[in-house]
Each structure stands twice: as C-alpha cells, then as structure tokens.
Amino acid sequence: MHLFYYSKWYRILNYWSDRNISGPKPIPYFGNTLRPILKGKECVDMEWYKTFGQFYGVYELAKPCLRVSDPVLIKQILVKDFYKFRNRKKNSVADKIAVFKNTLNRARDGHWKRIRALISPTFTSGKLKHMYPLINECCRDFLAALDRDVSTGRTEVDVKQLMGAYTMDVIASTTFSTKINPYSNPNNPFTSKSKAVFTERPVLTFLSLILPKFIINNNLWKIMVKDPEVATRFFIDFSMNLISERKKSDNKHNDFLQLLIDAEKEDNNTTTTTGADSVASDALEGHYVNDGVDQLMAEKQALSGVEEKKLTTDEILGQCFLFCAVGYETTASTLSYCLYELALNPDIQDLLVAETKEAFNENTADIDYETLCRLPLLDAVISETLRKYPPTLRLEREAMEDVMLTRDTDGSMFKIETGVPLEISVYAIHHDPDHYPDPEAFKPDRFLPQYCHHIKPYTYLPFGDGPRNCIAMRFALLIAKLVLAKMIQQFRLSRVPDTDVPIIFNSGPTLLHPTRLVLGVEKS
Numbered sequence: 379m380h381l382f383y384y385s386k387w388y389r390i391l392n393y394w395s396d397r398n399i400s401g402p403k404p405i406p407y408f409g410n411t412l413r414p415i416l417k418g419k420e421c422v423d424m425e426w427y428k429t430f431g432q433f434y435g436v437y438e439l440a441k442p443c444l445r446v447s448d449p450v451l452i453k454q455i456l457v458k459d460f461y462k463f464r465n466r467k468k469n470s471v472a473d474k475i476a477v478f479k480n481t482l483n484r485a486r487d488g489h490w491k492r493i494r495a496l497i498s499p500t501f502t503s504g505k506l507k508h509m510y511p512l513i514n515e516c517c518r519d520f521l522a523a524l525d526r527d528v529s530t531g532r533t534e535v536d537v538k539q540l541m542g543a544y545t546m547d548v549i550a551s552t553t554f555s556t557k558i559n560p561y562s563n564p565n566n567p568f569t570s571k572s573k574a575v576f577t578e579r580p581v582l583t584f585l586s587l588i589l590p591k592f593i594i595n596n597n598l599w600k601i602m603v604k605d606p607e608v609a610t611r612f613f614i615d616f617s618m619n620l621i622s623e624r625k626k627s628d629n630k631h632n633d634f635l636q637l638l639i640d641a642e643k644e645d646n647n648t649t650t651t652t653g654a655d656s657v658a659s660d661a662l663e664g665h666y667v668n669d670g671v672d673q674l675m676a677e678k679q680a681l682s683g684v685e686e687k688k689l690t691t692d693e694i695l696g697q698c699f700l701f702c703a704v705g706y707e708t709t710a711s712t713l714s715y716c717l718y719e720l721a722l723n724p725d726i727q728d729l730l731v732a733e734t735k736e737a738f739n740e741n742t743a744d745i746d747y748e749t750l751c752r753l754p755l756l757d758a759v760i761s762e763t764l765r766k767y768p769p770t771l772r773l774e775r776e777a778m779e780d781v782m783l784t785r786d787t788d789g790s791m792f793k794i795e796t797g798v799p800l801e802i803s804v805y806a807i808h809h810d811p812d813h814y815p816d817p818e819a820f821k822p823d824r825f826l827p828q829y830c831h832h833i834k835p836y837t838y839l840p841f842g843d844g845p846r847n848c849i850a851m852r853f854a855l856l857i858a859k860l861v862l863a864k865m866i867q868q869f870r871l872s873r874v875p876d877t878d879v880p881i882i883f884n885s886g887p888t889l890l891h892p893t894r895l896v897l898g899v900e901k902s
C-alpha cells in the first residue's frame with residue numbers, strides 16, 4: 379500500500395522535472411500549496427520568481443500549473459493566442475457555488491463570450507458619463523460624513539474601512555440605484571455579505587479542498603466557515619425583487635441593473651468595447667501602457683459572431699452579484715493604498731492637490747468627466763498604486779488545446795498540454811527591478827505621459843489584459859479618481875504612530891489585503 383502511494387505521488391510530482399521545467403520542490407498530497415498559505419502569496423511569488431525566473435512549474439495539490447512572467451509569452455497567452463487560452467483555470471471552491479455558474483468571471487467558452495459581448499456596452503464611457511451624477515452624490519455623502527467626524531475631534535482613520543464604505547455606496551448606487559448609508563450604518567447587509575463572500579480564509583479554503591465531501595457538505599461545517607453560498611443568497615434575493623419591480627413599472631434608472639435588463643430585451647448591436655466612444659475616452663488617459671492594434675483586434679475577434687442577444691434572468695442576477703462582490707474589495711483596497719502612499723509622501727500629496735485644485739470649476743466647485751480623466755498626475759498616482767499593490771496577485775488562464783510556447787531566455791520551445799492551468803505573477807512582475815527600478819519606492823513619475831513609454835508592454839497588468847481583462851477598468855478608475863480629487867481638496871492625510879510602515883498584509887489565496895491602514899486626518 380505504502381509503495382503504491384509512493385509511486386503514485388512520485389509520478390504526479392515529476393510532471394515538471396520530466397519536461398525539464400524547474401520549480402519549487404513539491405510534497406506529496408500538498409504539492410506547493412502550503413508555503414503561500416503560511417508565508418503570504420506575494421512573498422512566495424517574489425521568492426520563486428527570483429529563484430526560478432520567468433517560467434517555472436508548481437503543483438496545486440496534485441495539479442501541475444505553469445507560472446509565466448515573460449512579457450512576450452504574456453502577450454501570446456492573453457492577446458495573440460487568446461482563443462487557445464480563453465478560460466480561467468477551474469476553481470473547485472467557486473465552481474461549486476450556484477451563482478458563479480452565470481457570472482462573467484467564471485463563465486467559460488461560448489457562455490463567457492455571449493455574456494461579455496452583451497454586457498461590454500454597459501461600461502463604455504458614454505454609459506459611465508450617465509452614472510457620473512450618482513458617483514458624485516456618493517462622494518458628497520462621503521466627504522460630509524468625514525467632515526462630521528473630523529469636526530467632532532477625530533484625528534485618525536482606518537482608511538481601509540473608510541474607503542470600503544465609499545466603494546460599497548457607489549456600487550449599490552450604480553448597480554441598483556439604492557442608497558445604503560454606510561456611514562450611519564457600517565453593518566449594512568451589502569457590506570457584511572460582500573465581505574462574507576470575499577473575505578480570505580486561506581486555511582478553511584485549503585481544508586475545503588482536501589477534506590472528504592461528507593464533511594464539507596455538512597450543515598455544521600457550512601455554518602462554521604460562514605459558507606459564501608449563504609451570503610450570495612442576499613444579493614440574489616435583493617436583485618430578484620428589484621428586477622420584478624422594474625419589469626412591472628415603466629420607470630427607467632441610470633444604473634447597471636437597468637442596462638442589464640435592457641440588454642435582455644433589446645437587440646443590442648454594440649458587441650465590443652472598441653466603439654468610437656471608448657477609444658476616445660482611452661486617449662484621455664496615460665494609463666493604458668499595453669494597448670495596441672493587436673489588443674483591439676483580439677477583442678474584436680473574441681466577441682464577434684454572437685447571435686443570441688439576450689441575457690437570461692439568472693445571468694442578470696449573476697452579474698449584479700459579481701459587481702458587488704469583485705468591485706468592492708479591489709477598488710476599496712486600491713483607494714486605501716493610494717491614500718497611504720500620499721500620507722507617506724507629503725510632497726506628492728502637495729503636487730496632487732495643486733493639479734486637482736486647478737481642475738475644479740470655480741463656480742460649481744465640481745469637476746467634469748473629461749477633465750478628471752485628463753489629469754496626468756492623478757492618473758499616474760493611481761497607476762503607481764496599482765503597480766505597487768496590484769489587488770489581484772496573479773492572472774489565470776487554462777490551455778484549451780496543446781500550444782507551443784517559445785521561451786525568450788534561450789529560444790527553447792515548450793508544449794503546454796490541453797487542460798494545464800497557467801498563472802501570470804502580476805505582483806512579482808510589478809516588483810522586478812529590471813522593469814521598475816527601485817520597485818519598493820512609490821514613484822508616480824514612471825506613469826507620466828513623458829516617461830510611460832519606458833514601461834515595457836505587458837509588464838503592467840493590474841487589470842489583466844486582452845479580451846478577458848477587467849471589464850470595469852474605466853469604471854473603477856473613475857470612482858477612484860473622483861473621490862481622490864475631491865478628498866484631498868478638503869483633507870490632509872499624514873503618517874501617525876499607528877501607521878504600519880511597511881504595511882502588514884493579510885494575504886489570502888486570491889487578493890492582496892492590508893490588515894489595517896491607519897492614517898492621520900485633518901482639514902486642510
């Protein structure tokens with residue numbers, strides 16, 4: 379028996395060495411999954427990148443997975459050969475949760491293509507402009523709440539909580555036209571249920587992978603781990619009620635739910651984000667360092683030929699849930715890291731205050747959409763934040779057929795076999811001194827229009843790339859830029875004794891989280 383297990387594991391864990399691919403030494407049953415859980419995913423990714431370079435193999439339990447960080451191969455995987463790598467790798471935890479069967483991030487093949495083609499028009503700059511007043515209102519509520527706190531003597535804030543409240547308010551307003559009052563009611567169900575779905579529980583996630591089914595299907599276990607399926611129910615029921623109400627009434631709203639319902643009813647001709655509308659908006663921002671003709675072509679090809687032009691009710695529900703869940707943590711943490719760096723770099727904060735101050739209309743004390751998108755330092759500060767702290771540590775894909783990859787280092791060819799997952803270590807690439815000299819320093823200048831051409835394409839990937847990149851990139855940048863521009867006009871942030879320098883991360887299996895981010899705050 380012992381011999382049988384030994385030879386089975388020996389065979390499985392020799393997959394990479396049999397193919398001459400180096401990588402960290404796996405252990406039977408666990409593969410290479412233990413170390414990132416115990417030490418933090420970002421630290422281990424850096425360590426392996428330094429030791430094994432831009433092409434190495436790991437084992438997730440018994441499953442071989444290829445790690446790729448060579449920019450030429452990244453372009454091949456994400457853009458040029460998109461169709462051969464169109465799906466994300468399978469996820470045995472998420473794929474069991476019913477709602478994920480219809481969400482864009484987990485959908486596969488033709489199902490993904492159809493949903494993406496139908497909801498892409500929802501995120502064009504034209505549609506976002508209609509939502510601008512809703513986001514502006516959330517900014518006003520946020521600043522009024524902070525003003526109340528600071529006026530009554532508050533001198534320190536945990537920006538992670540603060541920006542979490544703002545982000546959830548924006549997402550609830552823009553998805554459902556619903557105000558959740560997160561400042562007077564911090565335990566509102568939107569925030570608590572979204573946290574329940576995406577709070578990282580690395581050890582429990584790991585146990586769910588290895589424990590027998592009779593334990594993980596047991597109700598007691600579900601209660602113990604605060605089963606995300608229970609939290610998803612809240613979003614589904616909430617969205618379902620709203621859909622029923624809207625179908626009965628003729629009132630139209632300027633929110634994502636309305637756009638998704640309309641996509642269900644109308645024969646929508648716009649199937650890509652590459653319409654004139656979005657190209658014009660992209661030209662306003664220096665953020666897009668990888669974009670090129672190949673990228674646009676790949677997107678056009680990937681989404682062409684969709685015939686069925688309706689979203690089912692389950693698909694609408696899936697996307698509503700997804701926007702609340704994935705949009706919350708990523709955007710809130712980006713804003714928190716950004717404020718943290720501004721507090722630690724007062725000279726950059728001063729420059730940003732000066733740039734944004736000029737952009738506000740003196741009469742209305744407001745800033746319009748185009749002006750906001752055009753501010754170079756604001757764009758550079760957010761880009762550098764996303765470089766240093768990419769919320770999604772790795773991108774994932776799966777080979778849909780056998781594909782030959784050529785390694786840049788020695789020109790050797792490697793055949794990746796059908797079904798083998800790939801991961802692109804975004805965090806490690808963003809911290810490579812060959813791509814970003816002095817990578818631990820916060821230097822927004824790297825992204826200013828006069829310098830950003832020095833950035834090598836496919837070494838800046840906070841939103842992924844290719845036809846399967848973050849569909850809401852423009853939306854996320856908009857809600858971050860607006861609140862930052864407004865906040866720093868009224869408040870000054872600073873480092874205080876409780877500020878953790880460096881940040882202490884609470885890294886889980888998917889996202890990069892700070893444990894807390896305490897900063898000093900005063901009226902400026």
Ligand code: HEM
Pocket residue numbers: 482483484494700701702704705706708709712764768769770773774839840841842843844845846847848849850851853854855
């Ligand atoms: C700063 C904020 C955000 C960051 C850094 C971010 C990052 C990412 C990344 C890295 C991916 C994977 C891309 C790839 O595999 O190439 C992704 C996918 C996605 N994101 Fe975001 N995201 C952010 C905000 C949002 C928001 C606010 C929403 C929704 C309202 C959203 C919705 C999505 C969806 C639906 C996908 C899946 C796209 C697909 O599979 O076709 N994200 N995001």
